[in-house]
Amino acid sequence: MPAPATSGNPVSATILPQSAAQGAHAARLAGAGALHYTDARGPLLPCKSKGDPMARRKKLYEGKAKILYEGPEPGTLVQYFKDDATAFNAEKRATIEGKGVLNNRLSEFFMTGLANIGVPNHFIKRLNMREQLIRQVEIIPLEVIVRNFAAGSMAKRLGMEEGTPLPRPIVEFSYKDDALGDPLVPEEYVIAFGWATQQDLDDIVALALRVNDFMSGVMFGVGIKLVDFKIEIGRIWDNDYMRLIVADEISPDSCRLWDIETGQKLDKDVFRRDLGSLTDAYTEVARRLGVLPTNVTHAPKPTLIN
């Protein structure tokens, strides 16, 4: 059984809960001051110290595209968006100037919109160009993927032409484990291995479909087709009462976005498949959504409006 990876993080007590009971345990630890934002994707990296402007804060986790720092209040974290882009399980890497700034702003835009229609998520407020304040959660070790059209791994797996409309939105789960390449897992595995209960899964699917409806509508309104996307879900605790909320990020890094008229790709596939400038693609998404002023479409360093 692929047991959830534990981290060797020296600065925080990390816990990957396998059940609600263990989650409650984690919450009690959190109440006692332990930090419990967890992620099965790879080891925690040591903090840089000298000359690193972020070194004044305690780094809890560094992933491929983001860093998590301890937040100013208990139960909060600061999420920093890096310019790093990776694909194919980090076999392909690059630094894309401005990507972190764009994703910070776009994730804020989507999470705020979701909160406005009652979809709970971790976003509290944007702090600056690259950072946002978020709620600390216990990440469920699953990538929750929603697909409206065949693309990517589904198209490959089933021999379907990319862009084929699906009969209905399909929700699938991958187990978050870089070493295993985030394998697709059936619900049976999720429940049997205790990553989530049946009730959790029902709630996660309902959340994912609400995110899909919102995102599809917003993107359609600016001439973009939402082909598929990935979200992550976290648990938060109010005493013994557990709730599931949308966490991590929602950005063109984690969605497939195609221009409705031309089919042009405006997402991370531009990087994965060497289709041009990723910054231009993300800037175009941000411009259409009104997140950027119209005159900075091709600016190498996006100027953000507040």
Ligand code: 5GP
């Ligand atoms: P696929 O399974 O076709 O590769 O990906 C489906 C959708 O989930 C795509 O929108 C893709 O960008 C997103 N996705 C899948 N795995 C990851 C991941 O590890 N990181 C991010 N950011 N997005 C992912």
